[in-house]
Amino acid sequence: MRVETGHYVYIYRDSRKAIQYIGYGREHARASFHQVGSHNAGLEALIASGKFTVEMAGPFGSADVGRAVEAALISALMPKLNVAKADSRWRFRPLGVPERFAARLNKPALRREDFLGGTLGKPIAPVLFVRINEMTFEERVGYNPTNPPTDRQILERMDRSWMVGRFVDGWIADPASCPRTLVAVYGPPGSQIVIAAVHIDRRGWTRVESAGSGWQIPTRPTTDLDAHGLRGRRIARVACLSFGPNRNQIFIILNPDGSSLCGSPSSRQTR
Numbered sequence: 001m002r003v004e005t006g007h008y009v010y011i012y013r014d015s016r017k018a019i020q021y022i023g024y025g026r027e028h029a030r031a032s033f034h035q036v037g038s039h040n041a042g043l044e045a046l047i048a049s050g051k052f053t054v055e056m057a058g059p060f061g062s063a064d065v066g067r068a069v070e071a072a073l074i075s076a077l078m079p080k081l082n083v084a085k086a087d088s089r090w091r092f093r094p095l096g097v098p099e100r101f102a103a104r105l106n107k108p109a110l111r112r113e114d115f116l117g118g119t120l121g122k123p124i125a126p127v128l129f130v131r132i133n134e135m136t137f138e139e140r141v142g143y144n145p146t147n148p149p150t151d152r153q154i155l156e157r158m159d160r161s162w163m164v165g166r167f168v169d170g171w172i173a174d175p176a177s178c179p180r181t182l183v184a185v186y187g188p189p190g191s192q193i194v195i196a197a198v199h200i201d202r203r204g205w206t207r208v209e210s211a212g213s214g215w216q217i218p219t220r221p222t223t224d225l226d227a228h229g230l231r232g233r234r235i236a237r238v239a240c241l242s243f244g245p246n247r248n249q250i251f252i253i254l255n256p257d258g259s260s261l262c263g264s265p266s267s268r269q270t271r
Contacts, residue, residue, distance in 0.1 A: 007066035008058035009073065012043065012081070015051035021081040024070040026063065031056055042081040097193060098148060101232030105193075109236035115254055124228050128179035128217065129252040129263075130158055131243040132186050132195060143186050143195060151225050154196050158184040161214025163248045168205055168215065175202040179253060181227055182217050185235065189242050192235040196225035213247070 010031035012021040021043050025031060031054050038044045046052050060066040071090035074082050085091075097105065108119065117123035132154075134142040140157045141149050148154070159182065171178035184196040204218025225231055235241055243250050244264035252263035 006058075007060045007063055008056050009060070009066055009069045010054055010056040011073075011079075012046060013053045013055065014046060017053075019077055019079050020046055020052075021079050022070055022073050022077065024066050026066075028056060028058070040081060040083060042083075046081065097195065097232040101226075104229075104232035105234060107233060109234040110194075110230075110239060111236050112239045112241075112254070112258060114239075116256065116258055120228060120230075123256060124181050125254050125256045125258075126177070126179040127181050127183055127254040128162075128164075128200065129183045129185050129241055129254065130162060131250045132157055132184045145186065145193075148195070151196070151223065154184065154225060155198065155219070158182060158196055158217075159198075159219050160216040161211055162217065162251050163213050164215050164217075164251065165210060165213065167253070171202070172205045178202040178205070181230075182219060183230060185241060185243075189240075190237040192239075192241060194230045194233045194235065197227040197230035198222055198225055199227050 006026050006028070008025050008028045008030065010023050010025065010028075011019050012023075012034075014020050021040070023031065023034075025033075034040070034043055035047050038047070057069070058066065060069060068090040072092060074085075075091035110120075111118065114120050115123070115125050115127050132143045134144060136142045140160070141153050143149065143154070143157070149157070167178075179200055180202060182198050182200050183194055185192050186195045187193055199220045199222070201218040201220050208216045208218045240260075241252055242264040243252065249262060249264055253261040255261070
């Protein structure tokens, strides 16, 4: 059985020692081939200037490892002369949210008052916050922040099975008192992220049923899990959205007056 011993990753630096190009080669000579001729116009110009150095790491023992190192370095350092995107399996990516929402992680963390008409621009309370963790329950998959489930899987996890039965009759009698938005939260207080948000069909409680003590939340039909632009937003610790270990504590109802129900006792505030 032949054992692979090659597989190198190399970098081209400019005269200021800035990394301009990262490449992979099965043999170490691959790094020098660019100096004979390259299809990369930018790299060819750098080589023609004569103001460059080449450095190499390896051998890594297999093509997968070599490609993984190359992809991770390209995604982290974003060298100017690399044209092709690195393999998505090994790229650095935002923790907790799909890449298209990464910029939202840099926005100020949401406080409780933001859901009442603060930075979001208009009040969206009452809100039903539900805690999603890594555990999988039958067909309802857990949330992996390094490799999030599909949107369909996230919705199927967040819209069921919640112990809201004691509120249902009141919501049927007065739909305006029902939460208008279902917000899925991942992570402990201080590092919580909104992983999805959808609109609730406030008149839809007559068409859903309980499964044991858990109820499905009647959401409006959608493929967009970004109600009110919440997906990918961080939640500040001072928002005090603290969930408890029991099933009747893993959701929080935020009322328009800023008070809240359920969750852990530390999350309950009144005004």
